[in-house]
Amino acid sequence: MTNVTAQTQPAAAELTGPAAEPDGPGTRARPGWRSLLPTMTPWLAIGLGLVIVITLFGILGPLLVGDPQRIRDQGLTGPSAQFWLGTTQTGQDVFAQLAFATRGSLEIGAIVGVIATALSGFFGIYGAYRGGVVDEAFSLFSNVALVIPGLPLIIVISGFVPRESRGLWTIALVLAVTSWAASARVLRAQTLSVRHRDYVAASRASGEKPWRVIVVEILPNLLPVIASQFVFAVIAAILGEAGLAFIGLGASNSSTLGTMLFYAQNGFALSLGAWWWFVPPGLMIALFGMGLSLINFSIDEIINPKLKNLRRHRRLAKRAARLERELTRRGAAQEADR
């Protein structure tokens, strides 16, 4: 991945140059951040829609549903008007559980995303900017962190921490600490390339303080990369947590989609044919992951405008073909008139 982004950089500069020329003079300037937004495509719309709907469900759902832990004597009933997604073996409302579990998973995803991005940003960008010994040390450290096998470490740590104190934050921290290194390496490579551009030298020559050079001059040029890494970290965290919870090493004090699957598995939902118990959490994970991935593909287009141009050219080609068809049709019609 490091190689790919590094190589596409010059191509990006090449492509934005002439492509932007025609609408240059005359039009009002768009502020810098506008160029960072991906173009709205059907895929991006679907991705955003999924993510927004699921996030709203995670935020608002728990306020509207009843107690997910309440045990009733209507065990294992299918979806009905009273229980939209049926009940579990012990008569708990699956829909209510789904709402709380979604919230739990989103929390984990957000916490891990923020921590992992901050760690990778610090070790990747700051190290590369400082250079020298600091860079060597940070680079070595992220290489070490990179080869630590994530899941086994999580299992060991989770097994080591007593169940009572194994809360949401513990799991989130463990997931974050094992997942930042790859992003840090990519950011380091990108920063090394941006750091030697003339505009960074120019801002240093005009007396800009180092932190401002990093935050104001370098960081904006890395934003698409960071955004895409953040999105990826969130997906990875939700999946990782689900995996951990499924093998019974999840957070003890909160319910997530993973713990739901864990209880469904323990309650023999599959062999009892209680699909309403395990399909909703599984589908929720899949849909959220899909939504974030679709967003990520759109962010990729900003990093690598080649992709965007490909789409534009395909559209132009389609339009040209349509025009041509239209013309031949008209020509034929005229021919027929005569």
Next chain:
Amino acid sequence: MTTVHVTDLVKDYSIRSGLRRRRLRAVDHVSLDLVPGRTVALVGESGSGKSTIAKILTRMEKPTSGTVEVALDDGTPVRGPMYLRQVQMVFQDPFASLNPFHSIEHHIARPLLIHERTRTAAQTHERVLEMLERVNLTPAETIAPRRPHELSGGQRQRVAIARALAPGAQVLIADEPVSMLDVSIRLGVLNLLGRLQREDRLAVLYITHDLATARHFSDEIVVLYRGRVVERGPADAVILDPHHDYTKLLAQAAPDPERGPERVTAEAVIDRDAIDNSVCYDHFLGEWVQAGTPAARGARAGRAGQPA
């Protein structure tokens, strides 16, 4: 008005190949003076140390030895954070020297704010427009909010010049300011630099490999070869009466319609490998001196006051 005395500048880079380290001397005992209202052209091929000198002068690199003394008119030395207020640089590539993310206004406003030339936002905006108008970017109101990719190369270089002048710089290091521009707009940018220099009595170090523009836009020419000064003197004297083999080579390399196809053979006349950079012809003294050795104090004193 600010004067710069560069004395015996040496810059070594250590090159690591495998386990071995090798020392490369990029700049070898270079001395030169920048005086208000005068342009010194630094001429030489790629790798001759021109840009290293520019980097040292703008404090992006530390010299291995030698001194850069900057003094105001009344003799007060310029030190610390004041230094970058006095000495600023125009970069070679206008497509790389402006941050694609930020507006033109940002590029000029930052130096203004860093060096506390303006305090309020309104004041800064007004000053930015003023600076843009000074470099002939009009209408300034519509240029300021634009981003670099919406401007042409020449316009971008004007922005870079405005940025360099924004802190109130009196010394301008122009590192091949027109070599990346279309031939048709080079003259415009050079004329602009000339006008700004006259208006502000700037001391300019014009780094180039183009002898023709060096002759027209500078008072003094310093020829650099492999890190050493091999010839120096008034612009016309160096161009019309080159003494050192390398300068002759440079002069011959410049296209001259009168010489016709003969110039193709110029390369053959002077053997590049035989060029000796241990001697330097000083047109001010009218004699050969040793290159790559500490400068004689006396020679400098005589030179600084000399008219072009």
